[in-house]
Amino acid sequence: MSKLHVSTTVNGDTVEYLCDPRETLLDCLRDKLNLTGAKEGCGTGDCGACSVTVDGRLVCSCLMLGVEAEGKQIETVEGIADGDILHPLQKKMIEYAALQCGICTPGVLVAAKSLLEKNPNPTEEETRYWLAGNLCRCTGYDKIIRAVMDTAAEMREAS
Amino acid sequence: MALDDRKSDFTFVGTRPNRPDGLDKVTGRAKFGADISAPGMLHGAILRSPHAHARIVKIDTSKAEAHKDVKAVVTRADFSDKVEFKPGLSGEFWNVLENVMASDKALYDGHAVAAVAATSALAARDALKLIEVEYEVLPHVTDVDKAMAPDAPIIREGAADYSVPEGMHPNVVRYHESGHGDVDAGFAEADLVIEDSFATEATHQGYIEPHACMGSLGSDGKGELWCTTQGHWIAQKTCAALLGIETSQLRVTASEIGGGFGGKTTVFIEPVALALSRKANRPVKIVMSRSEVFRATGPTASASMDIKIGMKKDGTITAAQGIFRLQGGAFPGAPGDMTAMCAFAPYNLTNVRQVGYDVMSNRPKQAAYRAPGAPMGAFAVESVLDELCNQLGLDPVDVRLKNAAHEGTKASYGPTYERIGLVETLEAAKAHPHYSAPLKPGQGRGISCGFWFNHGGETSVSLALSEDGSAQVMVGTPDIGGSRASMALMAAEVLGIPYENIRVTVADTATLGYNDVSHGSRVTYASGLATIKAARHAVEQLCARAAASWGIPADAVKWENGCAVPSGPNAGDFDPRPLADITAHMGATGGPISGHFEATPEGAGVSFGTHIVDAEVDPETGKTSITRYTVIQDAGKAIHPTYVEGQYQGGAAQGIGWALNEEYIYGDDGRLQNSIFLDYRIPVASDLPMIDTVIVEVPNPGHPFGVRGVGETGIVPPLAAIANAVSNAAGVRMKQLPMSPPRILAALKDNG
Amino acid sequence: MVDVHLWSGLRSLTGGQQVVAVEAKTTGDLLRELVRAHPQLQAPIDAGVSIAIDGRVIATGLTEPIPEGSEVFLMQRLRGG
Numbered sequence: 001m002s003k004l005h006v007s008t009t010v011n012g013d014t015v016e017y018l019c020d021p022r023e024t025l026l027d028c029l030r031d032k033l034n035l036t037g038a039k040e041g042c043g044t045g046d047c048g049a050c051s052v053t054v055d056g057r058l059v060c061s062c063l064m065l066g067v068e069a070e071g072k073q074i075e076t077v078e079g080i081a082d083g084d085i086l087h088p089l090q091k092k093m094i095e096y097a098a099l100q101c102g103i104c105t106p107g108v109l110v111a112a113k114s115l116l117e118k119n120p121n122p123t124e125e126e127t128r129y130w131l132a133g134n135l136c137r138c139t140g141y142d143k144i145i146r147a148v149m150d151t152a153a154e155m156r157e158a159s
Numbered sequence: 160m161a162l163d164d165r166k167s168d169f170t171f172v173g174t175r176p177n178r179p180d181g182l183d184k185v186t187g188r189a190k191f192g193a194d195i196s197a198p199g200m201l202h203g204a205i206l207r208s209p210h211a212h213a214r215i216v217k218i219d220t221s222k223a224e225a226h227k228d229v230k231a232v233v234t235r236a237d238f239s240d241k242v243e244f245k246p247g248l249s250g251e252f253w254n255v256l257e258n259v260m261a262s263d264k265a266l267y268d269g270h271a272v273a274a275v276a277a278t279s280a281l282a283a284r285d286a287l288k289l290i291e292v293e294y295e296v297l298p299h300v301t302d303v304d305k306a307m308a309p310d311a312p313i314i315r316e317g318a319a320d321y322s323v324p325e326g327m328h329p330n331v332v333r334y335h336e337s338g339h340g341d342v343d344a345g346f347a348e349a350d351l352v353i354e355d356s357f358a359t360e361a362t363h364q365g366y367i368e369p370h371a372c373m374g375s376l377g378s379d380g381k382g383e384l385w386c387t388t389q390g391h392w393i394a395q396k397t398c399a400a401l402l403g404i405e406t407s408q409l410r411v412t413a414s415e416i417g418g419g420f421g422g423k424t425t426v427f428i429e430p431v432a433l434a435l436s437r438k439a440n441r442p443v444k445i446v447m448s449r450s451e452v453f454r455a456t457g458p459t460a461s462a463s464m465d466i467k468i469g470m471k472k473d474g475t476i477t478a479a480q481g482i483f484r485l486q487g488g489a490f491p492g493a494p495g496d497m498t499a500m501c502a503f504a505p506y507n508l509t510n511v512r513q514v515g516y517d518v519m520s521n522r523p524k525q526a527a528y529r530a531p532g533a534p535m536g537a538f539a540v541e542s543v544l545d546e547l548c549n550q551l552g553l554d555p556v557d558v559r560l561k562n563a564a565h566e567g568t569k570a571s572y573g574p575t576y577e578r579i580g581l582v583e584t585l586e587a588a589k590a591h592p593h594y595s596a597p598l599k600p601g602q603g604r605g606i607s608c609g610f611w612f613n614h615g616g617e618t619s620v621s622l623a624l625s626e627d628g629s630a631q632v633m634v635g636t637p638d639i640g641g642s643r644a645s646m647a648l649m650a651a652e653v654l655g656i657p658y659e660n661i662r663v664t665v666a667d668t669a670t671l672g673y674n675d676v677s678h679g680s681r682v683t684y685a686s687g688l689a690t691i692k693a694a695r696h697a698v699e700q701l702c703a704r705a706a707a708s709w710g711i712p713a714d715a716v717k718w719e720n721g722c723a724v725p726s727g728p729n730a731g732d733f734d735p736r737p738l739a740d741i742t743a744h745m746g747a748t749g750g751p752i753s754g755h756f757e758a759t760p761e762g763a764g765v766s767f768g769t770h771i772v773d774a775e776v777d778p779e780t781g782k783t784s785i786t787r788y789t790v791i792q793d794a795g796k797a798i799h800p801t802y803v804e805g806q807y808q809g810g811a812a813q814g815i816g817w818a819l820n821e822e823y824i825y826g827d828d829g830r831l832q833n834s835i836f837l838d839y840r841i842p843v844a845s846d847l848p849m850i851d852t853v854i855v856e857v858p859n860p861g862h863p864f865g866v867r868g869v870g871e872t873g874i875v876p877p878l879a880a881i882a883n884a885v886s887n888a889a890g891v892r893m894k895q896l897p898m899s900p901p902r903i904l905a906a907l908k909d910n911g
Numbered sequence: 912m913v914d915v916h917l918w919s920g921l922r923s924l925t926g927g928q929q930v931v932a933v934e935a936k937t938t939g940d941l942l943r944e945l946v947r948a949h950p951q952l953q954a955p956i957d958a959g960v961s962i963a964i965d966g967r968v969i970a971t972g973l974t975e976p977i978p979e980g981s982e983v984f985l986m987q988r989l990r991g992g
Contacts, residue, residue: 020281027280036194037187039417041367042449046836049367077187086185094181097801100640100809102184103191103368103417125845132845135836137365137418138640139805140812141844247958321954322920333958335987336920496987512919531990573916573984574963612989615970679989761969861967 008069010035011079019066026050028066029076037077037106041135048134051107052076058114060133077106080113088151088158089113096147100138108134112148120156124149166864171651175801176658178644180415192371192387192414193446200373201230201276203435203445204283205428206290207455208265208272211299211521211829212312215265215272215292223275223289228282231438232290234273235260238434239403247320247333247491254490256401258524259430265294266314266489267521268830269454276435276443299521299829303463303486306330306520314489314519333517335496337572338480338510342467345478345510349469353546356465357539359878359896360822361458361486364528365813365841368417369452374432375442376402382409382436386429389419389637390676394426395668401430402437409433412667413637420813421527422457424676453834457526458823460485460493462535470547474558478510479503479571483536486518487525493517494525494532501875502536503571504610505581505767506562511571521829527678529810530611530871534817534878538896541607541879546892555606555883556589559769563608580793580857580867581608581767587853588769593789602775602786603888609770609875613763613868614679619672620689622650622697623753626746628739630654630697632690633666635674636682640809640870641802645683646690648798649864653694655721656738672757680868683798684763684859689756691863697754704748705736762861763868768792770811770876774884778907781900783819783885789851795859795867806869808850814877816842818885822897913977915945916984924951938962939973941983959988 003018010033017032024043029035029052038061041047045060052061053075080087089112092098099105108131115122115130122130127148128141136144183189220232238260244253261272273290277283298312305311306328313329322334346352372386382404388394391411399406416423428445436443447456463484469477481502487493495515503511515532548555563585564570566578588594588606598604621633632650636642643663651658675681702716705723709716715730716723722735745752773787790807797803820840824832833839858865878896886892889903891910912932922929926949933944941962946953962969963984969975970989977983 020279022281030194031196031280035187036190039191039368040193040446041369041417042836044449044835044837047367047449077185081186086182090185093185094177097175097178097641097805099181099184100802100805101366101368101416101418102180102189103366105184106187109185128844128847132843135367135841135843137367137420137813137841138809140808140842140850141847142808142850143801143805145844145849249958320958321924321951322958324923334920335918337918494990497990500987527990570966573918573986574968575966575982577966612968614989617971759970759972761972761975762967763970765968 004067006067006070008072008074010074011076021065021067023066024062025064025066025069026061028069029061035076035078039103039106041103048111049104049107051110051134053110053114058111077109080109087113088155089148092147092151096143098139098143098147104134104136108136108144116152116155120152122152169652171648171658172798172864173800174648175799176644178641179647179663180643189415191368191417195373195385195414195444197373197442200442200444201278201439202280202283203274203276203432203443204287205271205431206273206287208261208268208270210265210294210296211268211301212297213265213294214297215261215263216295217293218273219291220273223286226286226289228277229275229286230441231276231435232273233431233434233438235262237438238401238430241403242400246318252397252400255397255425258490259401259427267523269451269523271455274431274435276439301520301522301825301829303461303484303518303520306486306518307484314521318491318519330519331516332491332519333495335499335515337499338512339569340510342478342480342510342512346469348477350472351547351551352467352469353543354467355543355894357542357894359462359535359538361461361522362817362821363453363458363839364420364422366418366420366422369447369449370428370456371446372429372432373442373444374429374436376433376437377440380404380408382433384409384411384429384433385414386411387414387416387423389416389423389639389678390674391668392635392673393424393676394429397426398430398433402433410667410669413665416637416639419639420529421531421678424527424678427456449836450834453839454831455523457528458523459528459531460487460525462498464535464539466539466543468543468547470551472551474551474553474561476506476508476562479508480512481536481540482514484516484518485532486520486522488522489519490524491517491519492525497532498536500572501533501610502540505564505608506571507564507568508571513571529813529874533609533611533875534814537607537609537875538878538882542882542892542894545605545883556585556594559608560585577860578857579765579767580855583855583857584767584769584791584793587791587855588771591771591789591853593771593787593851598773601888602773603884603886605772605774605880605883605887607770607876607879607883609768609872610765611680611872611875612765613684614681615685615760615763616675616679616681617673617759618685618689619674619757620686620693621671621753621755622693623751624697624742626742628656628742629660630656632661632663633671634663634686634690635666635671636677636686637665639677640806641799642682642686644802645687645798649687649690650694653691653698654738655718680870681763684862684866684868685760687798687866688760688862692756693754695754696756697752700752701738701741704741704745707748709733762859764795764859764861766793766867766872768872768876770880772880772884774881774888776885776888776903781903783898783903785815785848785881788848789853790873791853791855792869792872793855793857793867794869795862796856796865797854798866800854803854803869804852807852807873810873811850811877812842812847814874815847815881818878818881818896818898820897820899913941913983915941918986921952921955925949935977937973937977938969938975941977961986961988
């Protein structure tokens, strides 16, 4: 099968790749652009480890084809920090020990950032339902929820 | 080690610094199993049996081999023929090989039968369709009780070991019986005897990272393997045996690991990648799909259990008996013995008898899952205890306190306990506000205790000091839950230098001596003990250098707050020499200063926990909500308390999944029906409440700082505690897990 | 002499005895002497055993000393997750 040329923007950089029409956006990010921060935990959109935003919308990159990224703005975990300055969510995740193995962390961060952009003052219930698409098997979510809510509080104070 | 020798005042231990790998993990930089590539790399894919039980008549790989994108195809013939079949677990290499690649029979749905390496992942997947396998389908069995019945299909003759009594079905491969006293006499003394049967389904460890590896093996017998694993030395040893190469010629590097919980203590795809690489003469990467993970890797055992317990009106247990039948897939290894030995371990019993069976069926080879075997037994035993308390009108914590094991108690599995912390966890439960909080209508509360042995295991640690006074520590136990932070804290405590000045690395198999797997809750205990001793070894040399510079004997110098100081007024009057002052000149004063420790620490110290759970059952839908959860567990000494809490919370969450939702569902055809996360539902954030924790610290006499492992015990009480809460809320005893909405509705209906 | 307590499932291999007295100063001696006294115990020992000395579980070590008068139990080899 011949490959298709895709031109897109990832974390603000213009990038191009050739992909098989069957390859997912996740495959393309990981295998063609070497952006291995997004993880494949299931390949069926159930675990959220591959979460990215496409034109500002939170999606599972394993459920989107690489060719569909043409002309879009993609944001991944690699783009969350501003140079050497970590995003408040990243700092709080470390501070709260909201990760044990860390495999779900990239997806949780992308999803939580997306939540706080839409709702700067989420309740615990809203936070839990927003992150219900991001499976974590290590933490029982307790410390993740606390980290996200504390980040929200801190960002509200700062703004 | 005498209790008095143990350190009890700490500078670094017990603090909560940020983990050293935090930045890498929040920026996407950390390299997990699938995050690797190499020049010339091929992609592997594995063909799996669609049948639960079938004779492999013929495999024709010629069409696949002829395809231009395919560079190698392997079947069982490409692995070592020197690995011997032996009964029970003594032939474990053979069992692993047979699981990695089927020989004469496919033994379960998903069993590997052939593999290809091709130029892309898509090409490899496509090429699998070109392999033709002729199967002769055989009768199958997936249920533990049916697998023991006289007419059950035989999975493999000759797999039973010495322990199995005569007359049992060949699928029963190991038997365990232990206990003490006279249970019949004990039951006769009881005011109330309850006898009941319980069942649990197989669950998967459910780590979010699928198995992934990249292997490279040349015709010179030298190889490299990168993989996500709980133990790269066991991967090295097993792959070498399965491929017929020398162990030391294979270097294995452990990637960052995306969860294991016992499921990554063995190999699945690693020997296949190496076999493909040897044939293609190029590196081969294999990454499992989620469906492959469910179908072909480690679920836990399913269980069928009969419990009988007698109690006096005052709550004294007079006798206890348990029969535990565990199904562990198509190979020996189901931990029926562990279930039996752990089930009654929290209690001081005069009369106890426990029997465990290890039974084979046409399911994937069970793998360890967090305190393997213990949660099922606790579910059955603690359910009967709860029912006894209900019927005799007794408080469940008081009854457990009355019967609790303590130092000097003869354990149900034989020996006399050393200092243990069960009573302390029960007292903390009784005093906790959760235990006295009022319940709303429709809610129920459940209590359960849990026990796990913990493990030591072979351990090597090496520590090297740098000229600038910083230290690097090489450990061999993959870091699953923040253990690098704990190791750095323990090294800082001994060396007296800041936590931040220590870098801990998980070394590969070529740069450190042998290490047992990160399992058995052993990492903070055993690698921690080894880190402390390696640091003390370096301190001895630091003291010797200072002594030499002062012209006094080495034993006249002691180490205090990161400095060498004279040990007393008679030793002389010298200014303290900080670590960095000594290391700055180490090259010229005797050479590099390093410390190391190699041993098999044998003092892991058993551990206990008590959980309190509130559950609410919706009688319309049968759905259960966990409204409040408290974990109380003895950690011995919490090195990094936040990560100890994390272990408690994670164990509870996994237990909630096991109790309420998770199960392997097989169709009549013997095929797994729910091999994706949509259908195999692990707890999500909106399913759970916050999980409160109480860290009890009853020091372990076998560790310099008092550490007991904490990783596994936390999953032992939840199944029972939740079942007790649900049963009390629903007004009907739940005897089968998971307590999914249809099961609860059926139980409510049967109860009228 | 050390009294070694076996788990009850092993009685069929020792002619009904659940406690076997052997001369042993280390865990290694103990296993060797058990087999000398009851050759059929070789099978469970090969399959994997641990030894508890005064409540401390020795998972694998063959060189652990057995102090005079200590309580000794043979146990099935422990496995972890």
